[in-house]
Amino acid sequence: MTVINTTELTKRYNGESAVTELDLVVQDGEIYGFLGPNGAGKSTTIDMLMNYTRPSAGTATVLGLDAQQDASEIHVRTGILPDQFGVYSTLTGREHVAYILDANGATGNPEGILERVGLGNAVDQRAGGYSKGMQQRLGLAMAIAGEPDLLILDEPFSGLDPYGVRLVREVVTAERERGATVFFSSHVLDQVERICDRVGLLSNGQLIAEGTPKDLRDLAGVQTQLRIDTDSDSPSTQAIRELAGVKDVSDDAGQIVVTCPRTACYSVLETLDDTGVNIQSFDIEQGTIEDAFVKLATDS
Structure with a gap:
């Protein structure tokens, strides 16, 4: 089943395009990351999917329903954490979650939901006294309340410490x-990148690439490099050049740089050791989705 489907979805403000002819397909049960810098058009796209704003052109369906004509039914089945989420300062965390459950006609235990997001000790504390990170986690609790079919999270890591991010x-x-x-x-x-099945890269309102994180790294030519420091000015590297997966080997004053998949790094180190090369230290520099984005956005 296709959960989100857009065709040439476009939004213009005063003649300037925020989103341009976006064709997007998100399948049932996947985690899809919609990635890009601030101002790329991500929040505008979400606003159109949820009918908070109308598109200038194109169409969108969510959960098989028309994003405009069936907006109320979509909202009942969708949990959303909007960008720059705000709380009702006089209501407790429990009351926030209970409100969402009641509004959607859903059942659930507010205390248990808040426990899942690390707010078990602040269930009955007024949200006006929450820190920014706690407010963000409260927004996540409200999004998952009632076990929605679809979760839409806009900048969910905003204001979170490493514990909150994890x-x-x-x-x-x-x-x-x-x-x-x-x-x-x-x-x-x-x-x-750590949790997505697929990602779409958005730049200046346009989808410039889409696929698994590995697909995008490969498309951009982003490579993993193994850097090895040895005690020799001219170590022997012929044996590792012949290993499967090794794409390039360079040697500069005893530092060997090997371009290869991460899975081949152990074989490289083991082979060097077997040939008598004294390895003093090594470091793996894996190309990231951010590296791929920069390369693809520049090329586009």
């Missing part, structure tokens, strides 16, 4: 395992 990843993974589809936008590219 918690978001864990919640997203658990929701996918429950059967939900997760669509989230972020400019924190390295975090999204």
Whole structure:
């Protein structure tokens, strides 16, 4: 089943395009990362999917329903964490989650939901006293309340410390395992790469590339490099040049740089050791989705 489907979706403000002819397909049960810098058009796309703003051209369906004509039904089945989420300062965390459950006619335990996002000790604390990170986690709790079919998370890592970032990843993974589809936008590219099945790279309102993180690294020519320091000015490298997966080997004053998949790094180190090369230290520099984005955006 296709959960999100857009065809030539376009939004213009005063003649300037924020999103241009976006063709996007998100399948049931996948985690899809919608990636790009601030101002790329990610939040505008989400606003059109949720009918917060109307497109200038093109069409969109969500959960098989028309994004404009069936907006109310889509909202009931979708949990959303909007960008720059705000709380009702006089309401407790429990009351925020209970409100969402009631509004969507869903059942659930607010205390248990808040426990999942690390707010178990602040259930009955007024949200006006929450830190920014706690407010963000409250927004996540409200999004997952009622076990929605679709989760849309707009910049979910905003304002979070490393613990909060890891918690978001864990919640997203658990929701996918429950059967939900997760669509989230972020400019924190390295975090999204860890959990996404597929990603779409958005630049200046246009989708410039799409695929698995590996697909995009390969498309951009981003490579993993193994840097090895030895005690020899001219170590023997012929044996590792013949290893499967090794694409390039260079040697400069005893530092060997090998371009190869991460899975081949151990074989390179083992082979050098077997040939008598004394390895003093090594470091693996793996190309990231951020490296791929920069390369693809520049090329586009």
